[in-house]
Amino acid sequence: xxxxxxxxxxxxxxxxxxxxxxxxxxxxxxxxxxxxxxxxxxxxxxxxxxxxxxxxxxxxxxxxxxxxxxxxxxxxxxxxxxxxxxxxxxxxxxxxxxxxxxxxxxxxxxxxxxxxxxxxxxxxxxxxxxxxxxxxxxxxxxxxxxxxxxxxxxxxxxxxxxxxxxxxxxxxxxxxxxxxxxxxxxxxxxxxxxxxxxxxxxxxxxxxx
Numbered sequence: 001x002x003x004x005x006x007x008x009x010x011x012x013x014x015x016x017x018x019x020x021x022x023x024x025x026x027x028x029x030x031x032x033x034x035x036x037x038x039x040x041x042x043x044x045x046x047x048x049x050x051x052x053x054x055x056x057x058x059x060x061x062x063x064x065x066x067x068x069x070x071x072x073x074x075x076x077x078x079x080x081x082x083x084x085x086x087x088x089x090x091x092x093x094x095x096x097x098x099x100x101x102x103x104x105x106x107x108x109x110x111x112x113x114x115x116x117x118x119x120x121x122x123x124x125x126x127x128x129x130x131x132x133x134x135x136x137x138x139x140x141x142x143x144x145x146x147x148x149x150x151x152x153x154x155x156x157x158x159x160x161x162x163x164x165x166x167x168x169x170x171x172x173x174x175x176x177x178x179x180x181x182x183x184x185x186x187x188x189x190x191x192x193x194x195x196x197x198x199x200x201x202x203x204x205x206x207x208x209x
Contacts, residue, residue, distance in 0.1 A: 011128030015121060015167050022117045022175045025110045029182050038107065039070040039192045047074045048203050055081045055207060069103045069189070073197050077204045089205055096197050103193065107186045111179060118175035125168015132161025 035041070047064060050056050055078055056064075065075035076099035080092050136157035 011124065011131055011164055012167060015124050015128070015164070015171055018117045018121050018124065018175075019171045022114060022171060022178075025114045025117075026174075026178045029110060029114075029178070032109075033107070033182065033185055033189070037068055038189050039196070040068055043067060043070055044074070044196045044200060047071075047200065051078070051203070051207060053207075055085075055204075058082065069107065070193055070196055072103055073099050073193060074200055075099075077197075077200055081204055081207060086208055089201075092204060093201055096201060100193060100197060104190055107189055111182055111186065114175055114179045114182070118172050118179050121168045121172035121175065122165075123168070125165040125171075128164025128168070129161045132164060133158065136161060 031037075043064075050060065061075050061078045061082070064071045064078070073096055077092060077096050080087050080095040084091070136154065
């Protein structure tokens, strides 16, 4: 394997770097986008249940905020009421929306980098192949200008150059698949957060004094 990498030339090293970065981003997103860390299924019902008649204490709100991304949004609503029990609907929704935007930005973190790798890897592979082909045909051309060269050596050189294209596709295809998967997952989470925060805002408005 190392001999293939060495023979493919310097253009393959950026692809190796891209593969390492893509793998790290995929693992990080798989961990960070788990449902329990973003939007636990029963969290909204539990938050509504503990605030049937009054806003919970700051200790409960702190625990809710640390629970998940959805917990942060719900906790921001509690904090707005704790700060001003008679806060307006506009202020309450603005507080939750501000937290929601911060959470959305965090959920989308690194997705653009993964998408860039998915787009750039095939081009890097093609660049490596073109550079390799130029070097191969340049080396095969006789100094005197007459045709010649070793066909077996030429075929071997072409196969080595094409490793760059193959490796570029090997990096790009999984990166593209995971990018689309994470994009779909984040969009689903954002919809869940939006619907949950809207329901929770209506609940909090009924608690205003």
